[in-house]
Amino acid sequence: MKIIRAKDYYDMSRKAANIISAQVILKPDCVLGLATGGTPVGTYKQLVDWYNKGDVDFSEVTTVNLDEYRGLPKEHPESYWSFMHRNLFDLVNVRPEAINLPDGTNMDAKAECARYDAVIKSVGGIDLQLLGIGHDGHIGFNEPCDVFELGTHCVDLKPETIEANKRFFDGNEELVPKQAYTMGIKTIMQARKVLMVANGVGKAEIIKKAFFGPVTPEIPASILQMHPDFILVGDEEALSLI
Numbered sequence: 739m740k741i742i743r744a745k746d747y748y749d750m751s752r753k754a755a756n757i758i759s760a761q762v763i764l765k766p767d768c769v770l771g772l773a774t775g776g777t778p779v780g781t782y783k784q785l786v787d788w789y790n791k792g793d794v795d796f797s798e799v800t801t802v803n804l805d806e807y808r809g810l811p812k813e814h815p816e817s818y819w820s821f822m823h824r825n826l827f828d829l830v831n832v833r834p835e836a837i838n839l840p841d842g843t844n845m846d847a848k849a850e851c852a853r854y855d856a857v858i859k860s861v862g863g864i865d866l867q868l869l870g871i872g873h874d875g876h877i878g879f880n881e882p883c884d885v886f887e888l889g890t891h892c893v894d895l896k897p898e899t900i901e902a903n904k905r906f907f908d909g910n911e912e913l914v915p916k917q918a919y920t921m922g923i924k925t926i927m928q929a930r931k932v933l934m935v936a937n938g939v940g941k942a943e944i945i946k947k948a949f950f951g952p953v954t955p956e957i958p959a960s961i962l963q964m965h966p967d968f969i970l971v972g973d974e975e976a977l978s979l980i
């Protein structure tokens with residue numbers, strides 16, 4: 739585990755974008771695992787900026803996203819499909835056919851999870867997986883539970899996650915979907931490199947618990963302690979307790 743201290747959110751975003759750019763430069767046809775949420779927005783912004791300056795080229799990259807709300811149409815502004823197009827895909831030259839997310843409109847959970855696992859396998863696995871971390875230690879939508887879930891699966895979102903995400907749904911938790919499809923822990927752990935971004939004092943406690951406490955499915959991110967190439971880029975506040 740490598741921990742990189744950044745001064746602030748902007749510095750964190752630039753450092754993370756540098757690591758992603760290096761991956762794309764070293765292996766132009768790499769597979770990037772991508773995340774949504776508030777934390778990586780600045781990282782994507784920086785990548786778009788470097789793309790516009792001609793410093794990074796996504797023409798051969800394949801992407802696989804971590805998760806998607808179940809039951810939300812792709813075009814919904816809060817679907818992860820929309821988020822990714824708005825923040826990255828529409829702004830760089832990644833090929834539309836090289837973009838992969840779980841299909842939240844497929845209500846057949848078993849079939850959709852099997853399809854998504856097959857997609858990840860068919861692209862040869864993930865070279866670099868970008869992650870955020872939830873306040874309860876979730877990664878993707880792998881919520882605290884009794885066992886580490888392995889492959890793509892359908893989850894019932896915990897009340898805390900619904901509460902945390904309602905800010906994206908006019909502050910109305912009734913509008914937040916109650917289930918999601920998420921990549922599993924095994925798939926994340928099989929990524930050849932894992933890069934987590936974390937900022938703000940609100941993440942300090944969970945960063946300490948996840949990476950300086952026991953490895954337990956009650957704190958899903960804690961498994962990353964065992965990953966051979968895990969990098970955490972955090973700002974001063976998120977790393978303030980370690």
Ligand code: F6R
Pocket residue numbers: 772773774775776777778804805869870871872876877878879
């Ligand atoms: C997003 C995802 C989530 C977020 C986590 C942190 O695709 O999988 O695990 O990374 O909820 O979200 P933010 O960055 O909004 O604090």
